[in-house]
Amino acid sequence: KAGVTQTPRYLIKTRGQQVTLSCSPISGHRSVSWYQQTPGQGLQFLFEYFSETQRNKGNFPGRFSGRQFSNSRSEMNVSTLELGDSALYLCASSPWEQPNNSPLHFGNGTRLTVT
Amino acid sequence: SQQGEEDPQALSIQEGENATMNCSYKTSINNLQWYRQNSGRGLVHLILIRSNEREKHSGRLRVTLDTSKKSSSLLITASRAADTASYFCATDPDDGAQKLVFGQGTRLTINP
Numbered sequence: 163k164a165g166v167t168q169t170p171r172y173l174i175k176t177r178g179q180q181v182t183l184s185c186s187p188i189s190g191h192r193s194v195s196w197y198q199q200t201p202g203q204g205l206q207f208l209f210e211y212f213s214e215t216q217r218n219k220g221n222f223p224g225r226f227s228g229r230q231f232s233n234s235r236s237e238m239n240v241s242t243l244e245l246g247d248s249a250l251y252l253c254a255s256s257p258w259e260q261p262n263n264s265p266l267h268f269g270n271g272t273r274l275t276v277t
Numbered sequence: 278s279q280q281g282e283e284d285p286q287a288l289s290i291q292e293g294e295n296a297t298m299n300c301s302y303k304t305s306i307n308n309l310q311w312y313r314q315n316s317g318r319g320l321v322h323l324i325l326i327r328s329n330e331r332e333k334h335s336g337r338l339r340v341t342l343d344t345s346k347k348s349s350s351l352l353i354t355a356s357r358a359a360d361t362a363s364y365f366c367a368t369d370p371d372d373g374a375q376k377l378v379f380g381q382g383t384r385l386t387i388n389p
Contacts, residue, residue, distance in 0.1 A: 268319035
């Protein structure tokens with residue numbers, strides 16, 4: 163089975179722009195979660211999608227949004243980028259809605275740099 | 278704020294030695310998981326221990342859970358250079374928050 167695929171691997175954007183990141187979960191997995199990882203804040207939960215519905219949202223401003231398609235692929239969008247949005251964005255999939263007694267399967271992330 | 282806090286923040290040992298990392302958390306949990314992350318890559322799941330379990334093994338990994346102390350430890354025996362990575366604990370809090378909460382991680386370096 164192919165793993166979780168995130169594209170692009172690297173992105174460089176300027177302040178004020180917007181960006182869209184993509185995540186393809188493991189085949190058969192219906193839950194996709196997004197995390198932001200920075201050296202200062204560690205891994206912070208952004209949101210989770212299950213069966214095309216946002217199930218849970220972390221403490222991030224409305225500039226961060228996402229969606230999930232019928233094939234379980236997910237995208238997250240960040241508008242009006244700020245320097246502090248520079249981070250590694252990780253996507254993780256799971257067969258069922260989180261949390262449950264099963265592990266998350268992570269992609270290798272998208273490294274976003276905002277200049 | 279982070280639910281889990283790993284200790285130590287960084288650990289450097291010689292190949293072949295054992296490495297122990299600790300995780301403390303604040304609220305009651307359903308389960309606790311350990312993940313490994315190689316530099317700049319995604320996290321890889323290592324082991325999950327449920328709140329009613331006290332110890333679990335997987336290969337060279339041994340995880341313990343003490344719910345009375347709200348703490349867990351990860352022991353890696355006979356360490357190898359390939360074990361060099363950051364290790365994170367993640368808790369599933371029993372507070373209806375419906376999300377895994379990760380600690381800040383322990384950076385483990387295995388010296389050849």
